[in-house]
Amino acid sequence: xxxxxxxxxxxxxxxxxxxxxxxxxxxxxxxxxxxxxxxxxxxxxxxxxxxxxxxxxxxxxxxxxxxxxxxxxxxxxxxxxxxxxxxxxxxxxxxxxxxxxxxxxxxxxxxxxxxxxxxxxxxxxxxxxxxxxxxxxxxxxxxxxxxxxxxxxxxxxxxxxxxxxxxxxxxxxxxxxxxxxxxxxxxxxxxxxxxxxxxxxxxxxxxxxxxxxxxxxxxxxxxxxxxxxxxxxxxxxxxxxxxxxxxxxxxxxxxx
Amino acid sequence: xxxxxxxxxxxxxxxxxxxxxxxxxxxxxxxxxxxxxxxxxxxxxxxxxxxxxxxxxxxxxxxxxxxxxxxxxxxxxxxxxxxxxxxxxxxxxxxxxxxxxxxxxxxxxxxxxxxxxxxxxxxxxxxxxxxxxxxxxxxxxxxxxxxxxxxxxxxxxxxxxx
Numbered sequence: 244x245x246x247x248x249x250x251x252x253x254x255x256x257x258x259x260x261x262x263x264x265x266x267x268x269x270x271x272x273x274x275x276x277x278x279x280x281x282x283x284x285x286x287x288x289x290x291x292x293x294x295x296x297x298x299x300x301x302x303x304x305x306x307x308x309x310x311x312x313x314x315x316x317x318x319x320x321x322x323x324x325x326x327x328x329x330x331x332x333x334x335x336x337x338x339x340x341x342x343x344x345x346x347x348x349x350x351x352x353x354x355x356x357x358x359x360x361x362x363x364x365x366x367x368x369x370x371x372x373x374x375x376x377x378x379x380x381x382x383x384x385x386x387x388x389x390x391x392x393x394x395x396x397x398x399x400x401x402x403x404x405x406x407x408x409x410x411x412x413x414x415x416x417x418x419x420x421x422x423x424x425x426x427x428x429x430x431x432x433x434x435x436x437x438x439x440x441x442x443x444x445x446x447x448x449x450x451x452x453x454x455x456x457x458x459x460x461x462x463x464x465x466x467x468x469x470x471x472x473x474x475x476x477x478x479x480x481x482x483x484x485x486x487x488x489x490x491x492x493x494x495x496x497x498x499x
Numbered sequence: 500x501x502x503x504x505x506x507x508x509x510x511x512x513x514x515x516x517x518x519x520x521x522x523x524x525x526x527x528x529x530x531x532x533x534x535x536x537x538x539x540x541x542x543x544x545x546x547x548x549x550x551x552x553x554x555x556x557x558x559x560x561x562x563x564x565x566x567x568x569x570x571x572x573x574x575x576x577x578x579x580x581x582x583x584x585x586x587x588x589x590x591x592x593x594x595x596x597x598x599x600x601x602x603x604x605x606x607x608x609x610x611x612x613x614x615x616x617x618x619x620x621x622x623x624x625x626x627x628x629x630x631x632x633x634x635x636x637x638x639x640x641x642x643x644x645x646x647x648x649x650x651x652x653x654x655x656x657x658x659x660x661x
Contacts, residue, residue, distance in 0.1 A: 254636050257643070261614055263621055288647050293615045295596040295650075296520070300616060303519045304512040309529060312515075314508055317537055 251275040256282060260289050356447055356471075357455075359421055360464045363441035363473035364457055366418055366427055371437040377429055378414030388415050392426040398470050400426045400442065403493040408486050410438060420444065430486075438476040438486050445471030452487065456480070463487040467494065506551040507539050513617060514555060520612050521563055523601060531566070535559040556617065557627045560609050567605055599649035607642035610635055 251272050258264040259272045276283040310316060370377050380388040385402055392400035395417055402412050410430040418425040420443030428440040447466045454463045461483050462475040472494065474487040514535060518528035535558045539551075600608055606628065613619045613627065614635075621639075625632045 253640060257636060257639055258621075261621070261639075285647075288650075289643050292596070292643065292646055292650070296612070296616050299596050300516045300520045304516040306512075306515070308511050308515070312511055312529065312533055312536060314504060314536065314540065317533065318540060 251282070256286055257289070260286055260293075355421075355445070356453065356464060356466075359443070359445055359447075359471050360453075360455055360462050360473050361457075362421060362425070362443075363439075363464075364455075364460055364462050364475055366425075366441055367439045367460060367462070367475035370416075370427070370429065371439065377437075379416040381414040382412030384414075385412060392417060396424045396426050396442070398442075398444075399497070401493070401497055402428050403440070403490050405430055405438075405486065405489055408489050409433065410486065413437070422446070436477060436482075438474060438483070440490055441473040441475065442470055444469060447471060452491070454480075454484075465491065501543075503543055503551065504540075507536065507555065510552055510555050511536070513552075514559060517556065517612055517617055518559060518563075520597075520600060520616060521559075521608060522566075523597060527566075531559055531562055534562050538562075550623075553619070553623050553627060556613060556619065556623075560613075560627055563609075564605065595650055596646075599646040602649055603642055603645055607638045607645070610638040611642040611646070614639055 249271065255264060255268065255272060259269065264272065276286060380391065382388070382402070389401055392415060402415065405412070409432045411432070413429040413431045415426060415428040418427045418441075422444040425441060425443035430438045430440075445466045446469065452463050452465045454461065456462075456478065459478050460475055461478055461480050462473050463483060464471065464473050466472065472490070474483065474490050476483040476486060511532065514532045515528065518531045518535075519525060522528045522531055535555060538558050539555060600611075603611065609628065610624055613624045614621070619627070621632050621635050625635045628635065
């Protein structure tokens with residue numbers, strides 16, 4: 244026990260667990276651990292941590308690789324999808340002033356999502372400035388409004404309850420959408436800021452939110468079960484995100 | 500398919516695993532992998548031999564760093580729906596480790612994942628991060644201590660807000 248009493252350092256403990264320790268020192272570490280239960284316990288906890296990480300994430304590596312990551316596909320359309328990514332959307336949303344991510348890269352081939360969101364923003368801009376006739380059916384007739392829009396649109400249209408974000412239902416209207424009718428709901432806060440929710444049939448798979456900003460208005464888009472949703476509001480993006488989140492949660496809860 | 504392309508392709512599953520743990524959100528993770536692959540393919544001619552695997556991890560790690568830098572000035576907008584809830588009996592446990600990871604600063608999380616999950620050597624991680632090995636080891640030690648504290652039920656430190 245003369246040479247072997249060279250104290251084992253914390254670095255060596257890590258290296259031991261990660262198999263980075265020179266083989267001739269391993270025996271010393273094992274002896275050290277036998278004599279130092281606290282260190283042994285730490286080493287044990289690091290091993291458990293490694294197991295937990297593998298249990299949690301190895302399944303990802305075993306999933307089939309999504310089509311969009313196939314090399315052949317990426318070579319054919321090298322940059323097409325990149326700007327359509329949620330990451331790009333987030334960066335544009337968070338850092339961008341004015342021009343949203345739609346303006347980047349996809350201008351040459353306007354996507355369905357882009358025109359869809361533009362339709363919604365057009366409707367938003369057209370009606371939020373309307374003082375006397377912003378809607379066809381007022382919010383006081385919520386039940387009727389929902390039944391009517393559901394019947395005309397063909398999916399379950401529900402006006403979310405947004406009191407938690409300080410918004411009250413002004414009412415709604417029916418609009419022509421890209422693939423048939425669209426429903427359009429307007430909300431207002433006590434200070435007069437207005438938000439709209441536009442929904443129409445959309446053959447897109449985009450469960451994650453995307454966002455764009457145009458002029459003084461921003462919009463958040465997502466699609467779920469064949470229906471596209473666009474929540475539009477002013478240029479306070481954090482506020483818009485808050486409202487969109489509330490809408491999203493209720494739509495989710497109600498099963499679409 | 501060239502040997503280079505084959506080695507890139509073979510790495511996709513592992514890159515997805517690393518990206519998922521690093522970025523937490525499934526869509527963002529696959530976006531990172533996609534950007535990594537596009538860059539790799541485009542730079543094939545610039546790649547002068549060496550270890551494709553380390554090189555891919557380097558690209559992905561840097562892309563994520565840039566992404567986070569862009570986001571750092573505001574609170575992160577979290578995804579509202581996990582599209583791929585991992586169906587397994589250890590879900591609660593898994594969520595704990597994911598939450599513990601999320602409390603780590605970026606460099607520490609990358610070190611922990613590269614070493615523990617991806618099985619890279621300290622030397623490789625040092626090259627990926629462009630730091631001395633000693634820095635890798637201290638990041639690893641801090642990451643483990645922090646995650647352990649978090650898993651042991653100590654209240655995790657508030658998420659870092661820059």
